[in-house]
Amino acid sequence: MAVETAIPSVDPATLPGPIFGIGTGYHGFAGDRPSPVLTGRLGYAFGEELGISLRPTYIFLNRDLQGVDNSDGAFQLPITLDLFPRALFSPYFGGGVATNTDTTHATDAMLTGGIDLNLLPNLTLGLNVNYIFQTAIDDTDWGAMALLYLRF
Secondary structure, three states: OOOOOOOOOOOHHHOOEEEEEEEEEEEOOOOOOOEEEEEEEEEEEOOOOEEEEEOOEEEOOEEOOOOOEEOOOEEEEEEEEEEOOOOOEEEEEEEEEEEOHHHOOOEEEEEEEEEEEEEEOOEEEEEEEEEEOOOOOOOOEEEEEEEEEEEO
16 A cells, blocks of 8 residues: 655745846936836845845936937946745835936936836836936936846
């Protein structure tokens, strides 16, 4: 007589592990023109309730202080604390640095916050808002992005 042993099923969403993604989207808000972006996400989920991510983003094209379009790009590098990183709705917030804001070629501190909508196991829609503390000029710099990540 064979004895069957029940193997407990484990929900992968509850396991710790890495989160990798690459995506694209659009940036624009508060006087900035919409610009294409290339973004990435390198994160680690500590379970189902908490994670941390590095979210580098390159914004193509820019507008100078006179409002003239140019081909300068901007780079942002925030680190975020992710709440419920494997749930359908995953809010996050954090801070980091932003370079070449408004073509000043300066590096300034930034705050970020947003939500990731994990639509499918490998597809995430990210919506975020960034605030950049520009010390070289008197300019409130807000940015908003809609991003589509392919997770693997």
